[in-house]
Amino acid sequence: MLTVEYLFLWFLFYSFCGWVYESILVSVQERRPVNRGFLNGPLCPIYGTGAVLGVVVLGEVRNPILLFVISAVGACLLEYVTSWAMELLFHARWWDYSNFPFNLNGRICLYGALIFGIGGVVIVDVVQPEVARVTAMIPIMVIHWLFATLFALTVADAIITVIGIIDLEDSLERFKAVAARYSGAMRERVGDMVDGASDAFGGAFNGAPGRFGDMVGESLRSGKQMSSELMVRLRETADSVFNRQQRRMIASFPKLRTVRNNETLEQLREAFRQLRRGDGRR
Template sequence: MPIIVEYLFLWFLFYSFCGWVYESILVSVQQRRPVNRGFLNGPLCPIYGTGAVMAVVLLGGISNPLVLFLVSAVGACVLEYFTSWAMERLFHARWWDYSHFRFNLNGRICLLGALVFGVGGVVIVDVVQPEVARVTAMIPLVAVHWLFVTLFAATVVDTIVTVVGIVHFEESLEQFRAIAAKYGDAMRERVGDVVDGATGLAGGVATGVAGVASAASDAFGGVPGRVGEKVGESLHSGLSSGREMSTELMMRLREAAGSVFSRQQRRMIASFPRLRASRNNESLEQLREAFEQLRRRG
């Protein structure tokens, strides 16, 4: 195998790791929580490595920074759009969505991303890659061979494990939808009982308000206002029960997710906050909301 292929693969891993660092920091700041943004289990975002290596190979001969910027921006958008489309066709889910950005195309790419990738292409080709090539050239060829074989095998295994783990994501989401519907019906019945009890209590108080008022002076030391305090405590108790049952529902949804979704699928839901399913997306949003409420409540 030509040595250049081994170097290209090592460069691919380097830029994939840099992309993972960039994406993880960016999304963690946006979500205000740590987010492991890698598509693979390892700290890699392959789309960044692919784009960077393609820029190095195809655009290395462009000396005009403006032309390099424009070609990098357009090329990166084409790569991102195709990757988004292909992954949605394969896994029946949209992994990222730029619909909330202005000047986007079907939510797959946006103008801001094109500008970032254009600048990134100039920096990589003119600034970063010469140093990366210099450092990798200093590695003994035997070490390059072993690094290539070891890391290539690990990447292939990681890719297979990831794809196998998420390929049935749509079926898992359907199972979760059925379980969530069952839990939701049960919780609504229990909440309804609490609401009926609280309503009956309020009605009884209204019907017997005259008698309660006359007895208040004796029962509460001549301070009728304490009757309102007792009624308020009862209603507050009912509302607290509703909150507890809401938390119980969230816990049950989390347990259901743990039993239905594979580890890879759960990791994807956490890693891609804007992941959107082609079917049963409402159930996915419900699960994400449950996780978020549980996180806020500690």
């Protein structure tokens, strides 16, 4: 039992390290703070799972080249299976390497394999011995309490997250329907700018990518009544249709793609980018 408790605590440690790495990387890419955790807590479970598997399976491997190769291949296999399973469960793909060279179905890529290979060598040969030494210094009773408390919190977090995002596709459908109802009223209230922007808001989810966001940007720059009207409507609609978990996922995973309503998701994401720029200019 003690071994299981140690493994779980190591899993949390490496999941937290993965969260830090991913949050910094994506925040730099997006030029805004991004909480990259899949769970509500600061954890990226795929990193913790990969690291603990590496420690258990490769702990006795002393050849760094062999360790690198096995770590790279094993991590890519884990990432591919995880991507496939999550797409099957949630009808969405959470990351996409299609723009990277030497990728396989956008689920894994050579760049990631190299990073994971190096990471495996560093974890097994450098980091894990120190982690094991520190955890061995913690009193057994404290280990028991830490395990029981953190395990319960992690399981509860996972359940809340899964329940919250399982119907993301249905929420996107509802968003399109609610947005469409605004278009008629907005046409009657303001002139041509509203007519074009409300068309984008209510109907351009099935049009060319970026049109909705472009119209939001035009209305923001125009300084007309449409700016505040559309901004309020958009935020109210998103807040009412998407639950907290879904809003968090959309913000945390810029490469998130859905099976049925990906164009709607892209339009919504682009509109929020335009709105953030508009807020920044005020």
